[in-house]
Amino acid sequence: MIKVGITGQEGFMGQHLFNFLGTKTETVQRVAYDRSVFDDQELLKQWVSQCDVIVHIAAMNRHEDQQVIYDTNVRLVNKLISACEEAAVTPKIIFSSSTQEECDNLYGKSKRDGRKDLEDWAAKNKATVASLVIPNVFGPFGVPFYNSFIATFCHQLNHGQQPSIHQDAEVSLIYINELLEAFYLNIINEREGAYLDRVAPTSKHKVSEILEKLEKFKETYVDKGAVPDINDSFSLNLFNTFTSFIPKDYFPRKFTKHTDDRGAFVEIMRAATAGQSSYSTTVPGITRGNHYHTRKVERFAVISGKASIKLRKVNTDKVYEYILDGDTPAYVDMPIWYTHNITNIGDTELITLFWINEPYDPADPDTYFETVD
Template sequence: MKKILITGASGFVGKNLVAELKNQGYEELFLYNRNNSIDELEEFTKKCNFVFHLAGVNRPNDEAEFMEGNFGLTSILLDLLKKNENKSPVLISSSIQAEKNNPYGKSKKAGEELLFNYSKDTGTEVHVYRLPNLFGKWSKPNYNTVVATYCYNIARNVEIQVNNPETNLTLSYIDDVIEEFIRALNGSPTKSNDYCLVPVSYSIQLNNLAEKLLSFKESRNSLYVPNLGDALTKKLYSTYLSFLPKDNFSYDLKMNVDNRGSFTEFLRTPDRGQVSVNISKPGITKGNHWHHTKNEKFLVVSGEGLIRFRNIDEEEIIEYRVNGDKLEVVDIPTGYTHSIVNVGETDLVTVMWVNESFNSEKPDTYFVEVE
């Protein structure tokens, strides 16, 4: 296993990188942060055989700190590696802002040039990544990315500001970034001329980003699960959940309760149906209806039940006895009137999936006794 030096180890990218390196069994990690001294950094540069240089300044109080944090520390790091005759490969996290003529971009560009010159002088392998806007867990609101700021505020009922709504953002997800960094660590970076890149990125307008994140909050009320088949939506949803306040991980569901028990919708989707939880008290029968196209799956998770079927044009009754001790799914075919009876002495708890979310204008439900 390589001995790895990581500067900026407690930052957004660094924290995610350290966590994954530990997952993969790397044990000798030299973590350098603002609280460490230059003497400690020198000791690290004596021992390491790969460097992730992630430390930098995004939003300083003084513009001069851009050059100090993004160029100055890079210069110190490379001087120490040269002093200790350490030709470990160096990966630096730069920014697409390096292409722009602003204080932050200039400081990132200066750091890049320093690294390229260092490579020419020493023959050391270097990997320069111009990263786009990053998002994911452990990012900082009002610092790292607009995604973090929006997620943080929306999760706390704070109004978000959408300035220049048609602005196009290029985003990369932190897990994709870390996956690419580990490829570089293993000698297989994704190259584009002199630079390296994260091969997975996304483009989205600012107003569409805001709408999508707001829909995640609303999903607790509508019960609609986001379209997680879309990769960007999946990654944004995971990011949004990571920003939930610690006292707001849970939310209530509307329970439809009567003397027979209860029926509670859990999840809805536009194309994969809905999931509900049905609770029946002992001796209670529910159902006695059939559907043209709507179909269901019943899964008894607690108690003892009897699921009964009858093709509406026939007299034969089919029965399935089910219980929570042996989980089995029972399909409810179309054209069969069906019921579920609690034949036990405790509440019967059934998870029910139906292939379409309930539509009161077209319920496709017709009451006929199984008998």
């Protein structure tokens, strides 16, 4: 069991890595971290002493004064080195660097100089430092106007704003889940010494192409309730990023119910992508689910009975609840990294239709159990 600590765990990449390692409990034990340890050298010494591997992500990306960025990032690296030296420990350190290393700015210089300081420490102490040079990263829960232009565009489109393009450049990108695999491989490998790993981008797109796809997602999914074409991996990853910015009061969405003397008709789903449909019956008082997915797009549609659908983002406390009644058919889509369940809160049998964008594969189920409440 490898004991792994993550600096910057509260940030975009750190939060995702922490959650990802929570799906690898057969090989990894996560060491609790709080950013306050960098304010107390004794606490920092205690923390580094608990870790077999430290993934150093904590850094400042933006500030009006570039020198503050440089000073902050180099200081964090040197405090980490000092704590290891004072505690006489040599955990493997995985350093999150950036392709900005090659650019003429103080953020890139802070990454380059921080990497060199870690490499010097590794050489002096016969330790291992893996420096990952990372391209532009995007994914769910990014901070708009900070982490990436994709996070900014997604936020704006879901809050009634129109994004603007300042420079229509081609951007090399990697999706956060793909980056997490690179982190994990470096956590578990047995390579020693100081080495550099240039993480390759998985796609390249012009900014205008990405904005066009996001605008199509809004028109198709948000405005019309249909799932767009997400058959290729980039489209699926971009879609899951986009939907993470949809306000939680967007759901539940009511279906249009057509009735006449024969009965009723409700259209459940329109999708420009492949998927699997199924249904369940649930007796009163019973709960199904209590699991989350990291990539799947899933829809719950209640067509008969009364249900409570609850969602909670992994490693947070806030629970969202939606009450659905078959008398007014409606649906709720399950966002990735949200554990969810459905409970029959009525007096009659509950009938729920499910749609998911990929058939269930027992060898790769992408289903992780965690109770909502």
